Amino acid sequence: MSTEALPPTVAELLAGASNIRARYPSHLAHQWRRSRIRRPLISRLLNLQIKSTYHRDTAATSFYRIYEFFILHDNISFRNELEYFCRSHPQWRVSSLPAPRTRNTSDDDRSPKYPDLDAQVRYTILAVLTRIMCDSFNRRIELGLPRDAPAIIEDFEELQARPKVYEEPPEWAKLVQPLPQKVFIPNAEGRELDEDDEDVSKEFKDVNIIVQMPHIHFI
Template identity: 55%
Template sequence: MSLHAVIPQYWSETIPEPLPPSPFELIANPGPTRARYINRHPRTFRHSRIPLPFISRLLGWTPPDTPSAAFYRLYELLVLDINIQFRNELEYFCTSHPDWSVSSIPDPADFGDPLRYAVLAVLTQLMCDAFNRRIALGLPRDAPPIIQDFDEVQARPKVFEQPPDWAPRVKPLEDKVFLPNGKGEVFREDDEENICKRFKSMNIIAQMAHIHFI
């Protein structure tokens, strides 16, 4: 078996993706994360962050992308309210990797950081909201980029996404947390027009993200 056949298995089965920074760590120091995503070609960041084995570095090999890596990118973009890149990554996860079901996203088991764990759990629900809206409109995740027979695509069975089993088990925070948006604005918990109900159910007050795309 070749090295290139073995190494992807190393990423997908052996070592978990490193967790991203906690929300307030990102908010306090957004520069490195913004620099990673804004005005950068996706190939520079759409890959695993698991350290490369020495032999792979010698060969100049690029690590593959993984569902967890993509999921953690979405988390960083969501927390920092980087809207365009957030929607681009939602679309990438949805349409470029229809084999990556939301329900199969591995459990981060983030018991040491309840806020980060809660945000990650809510993110799985937002992903389902975004993907399922498209599916309900007759756009399955594996729809071709250019649809020549829309009736055929719409006639396909509608397979809706579900959050992973671990997400509903994540408990709401004991103390209410207010997450600012990208402009530093903090919203009142009674501002039903602007805040996210899914976050509110976890005792987090945050602006509703722009999750829908065509």
């Protein structure tokens, strides 16, 4: 079965930041919120219009966009995508996100063998982001706002009375280990933070990634 292509590495994202941001105009989200799996060759050659998962957005694709917005410090797009994943697709469970392959091949990566440090960094960041997503979604759930809460709430007491179903990171993310060396990701101004800076994310610092904590909460 086809799977979503890996997103760029941190180095690739930072080097091509302007071009990557241009892929995601906010007023055309309906055009880029879709699967990146390529259609079968025969359908492309014949220009067949196949209404299938080749057009439908997926949890993995949205997850990879969250990662890209995070690295680029595009805080508005980052929070918008968190909200989209949480509220527009309550059936997408964070715990069900598949382990990203360490390379764009058909290799079985249940025991990841990283081709280089860049791939290892990307894998580790994706793992930590699942924890960040859970923190964001679970805060709303704790307040009595389940992921499928309507945009206009008419009976808040009924929502609060529902059993609270919290999100958990996937098993592969729980097993991620700290990187062998510290990795510094520059902030929106291009400056690397000191590891003791108050703005540094503790979740990422625990795995030797020094990066500014993003804004993760939304109403």
